[in-house]
Amino acid sequence: MNNHTDRSEGIDHGKTGRPPMQPRAKITREAILEASAILFSRTGYAGTTIDDIVTLAPVTKGAMYFHFSKKESIAREMLGRWSDAVTATVGKAIATGQPADRQVLMIYRELARRTQNEAIIRAGLILSVDQSLSGARATYEAWTAAIEPIVVDASRSGALDCAKSMSRLADTLCAGFVGAVQVAASLDENHTMGRRVDDLLLMWRGTAPAAVRMVEGASL
């Protein structure tokens, strides 16, 4: 799961300015984020109010405002979680030292797995294409920018045959990924996300048995 120990500087302390109490406060904070993620996927970010979140999450309104002074703070935290997931996954993939095209497969499959299993990360990804949110655009751009060098590497090494649209492949894959997640989330089919992303990768690598084995074998 996530390691959230080192985010004290990013925590929104509300008006009190005190650092949150550690273990219990963390549980409360996660409960708020989990409830918000469920509501955002059900009624949309704009259609969710702080009151809805307090009703669903087992927390008091006071605790809620202690952790998050406004709804935007929750969204910002979710975007941060998604960015962290991307950074961690890309870092892990590079650390494996595998060929670049295999790293790309690993990154997308790992992100798909986490998006499928972790509601907060999923909410963060969906919020990153919400144009009304400040910081969303930067989050999305950071994602494509982190993957682009690896995709370009993979194309240079000759593993990929799409020289024409090579520079756009990272964008195309990210757009396909976010589309798959959004549609699956809106149809309440979260459990299919991993398979959908595999389909996306197979379409790009070809569905020959060797490629299927390669895609399915690429995991972190």
Next chain:
Amino acid sequence: MNSPNEPAATPESTAATPTRPRIGRIPGSKNSAMQDRAVRTREAIITVAARHFDTDGYGHTSMNTITHTGKFAKGAMYYHFPSKEAIAEHLISDWNHTLAETISEASLPGSSSTAGEKLAAIFISLARQVTENTNLRAGMKLTCEPTINNGAAFAHWVDAISDIIETAITDGEFNDTPTTHRLAWTLCAGTLGAAHASASLREDIDLATRIEDTATAHIRAATHLDCDL
């Protein structure tokens, strides 16, 4: 919330049919002079709403936001559309209509020989249309808006594309793999993702190019599988 003078012929009741919805008065009404202006008002409401849905998102747009452009009166807006959802449903039905048209155009005999070409033609044409037409782009995005009853519009889209793909699999043009059977979903979701993402990405590449990239790469993969072996 129906207009008091015309409950049976409110624009929404006809919106589901493939023909263009009739505006306002019943045929043969002596007040037919109102028609043109009513059509203009209605189009203005739809255009403004679509622009807001597209850029701010459906959830962030309210009926008040839509009237604040000052192009029409609040009363006029509520005469044509009782709710924000009614406008969304109209945009979705326009999208469904365009989709059906695009598919039947590509299916005309002689326009494209293989299923791959046909699919490419459909998605390239859709890409061009949603890039140029904000109403259509908003309608396409609304097919996956969880908060409204969109009549399973996304599933409808996937089914329409799936018909072509299943035929191609039967004819042996596409390989018979589970991934190919799910290609329709992947293509439609990819198109939708590109529409959502293009707003957040570099402006030097337009949406049409992005959708083309997605569609052509997938279709090529489905057709040229054997050479990878």
